[in-house]
Amino acid sequence: MPGEKQINLPATERLLSIMAQLRDPKLGCPWDVKQTMKSLTRYTIEETYEVVDAIENKGLSEVKEELGDLLFQIVFYARIAQEQQHFSFDDVADAISRKLIRRHPHVFAAPSGQENNLSSEALAKQWEAIKQQENAHKNNSQESVLDRVPNNMPALMHAQKLQKACAKVGFDWPHVLPVLDKVQEEVQEVREELEAKTVNQQALEEEIGDALFAMVNLARHCNVDADTALRNASNKFAARFKHVETLAQKQNRPLADMPLSDMEALWQKVKAKEKGNC
Template sequence: MPEENKTSLSGLNRLLSIMESLRDKENGCPWDQEQTMQSLTRFTIEEAYEVVDAIAKGNSDDIRDELGDLLFQIVFYAHIAQEEGEFDFNDVANAISDKLVRRHPHVFSKTSASALSQEALALQWDAIKAQEKAEKRANNASGLLGDVPTGLPALMYAQKLQKKCARVGFDWPNALPVLDKVEEEVGEIRQELEAETRSKAAIEEEIGDALFAMVNLARHCNVDADTALRKASQKFANRFSAVEALALDKHQSLEELSLAELEALWCKAKTREKS
């Protein structure tokens, strides 16, 4: 069925039909034909980050396009699963629909949402998720942390592990002792750096411990660690671009400037930022 004849289909049905054509064993695209769930995962991660980047930049056309790219990834996985007789796109849609209805009894049952406080809604959400996880653990006996995906970005993985443990009471009472832990871990990095013989493995381990403690501190402060780091990185990138612009105004090359001169431009860019 030629693609030009599919434009009368709904957007989603059209996309599903295109996916079927791409994977067609005789007339499909060779690249799409050879993909597997495993080979697609890196593209999925890239597409998710591109959605986040488009939202941060606030361009609605880019947001639409990047969401389409991410949706295509889901359609692709579902089609591969359908070929293998596991599930199809409708099963995926129905699974999330069932979950949303199950987790929102205040919307889809006789209970009025307005009768519940934000705190009560949060407790209800956690209780339903806990029940779901308990049932899943009973089926696969994988333990409390068994269903946390190890392939998550490191900051998100750390935060999810901490949240899981916090739900069973294994957590600091507030942010202050976590801050003490951060300072302790930073001190241990210093000890390794000042050791007579440096161990790269030991330094890596201590830096990892400090990062894990920082994620814990962010969680206790109701701050998403990934978002905080992303904003800090973007601030750095913007400020460094300003340093480049200041050097260009003076017809200077960054490579020719000393560290002290670069620091001076950095401070100037920082001052302009605040004015």
């Protein structure tokens, strides 16, 4: 019976055993066997977003399933590394365990029974001090505070990480209002580019990028995660648009045949209903 030899194993050991069988050069799955760490990255990103979607829009059973899919990605990477004699899944688990203990001295190094009452600011300073100590012990030749920011992050997250890294060394606005002024300045530059006699598409893209970057900075100063804020705004837009479609269907009017003014009226009706004004 398929998988019979793994059925009585503890859950984690069973998963690792299944992964090893999938990667067996002769008896495993051809697709799994040919994968590399690089080829897996796209699937890891997809699985991460599916976890987020399940948490935001689905039930806990779906969250459990998606977390399993994401865990499988980690097990996959560890198996490939083990085959190349670099590290194993146990090494990965041990490394993160050591890091968590090292970065939480207020929990693991505190006297027994002592309550942890450090402020958020104190915790953040302690966290950064420990990370700096860790980096000082690493044998690397980094020349920039930005070298540890991955370039292949989603754009909004990448922008926020860059800004946060610079802020740690003091390159940051001291208050939020100048950041808002910067947003308005960048939006005005977009307008000026659009109002030019001949629109330079490359310049327009650059100005819109600057405006987006400034908005991410504003979100960071307001303690708002830019990616989450945009995701919520997109979900809100999608929900409203579906209601507009429903209203149009009730009128037996395809949206494609409806003038924009009528669609806008339906949109405002949906917004008013959300606010309880009708």
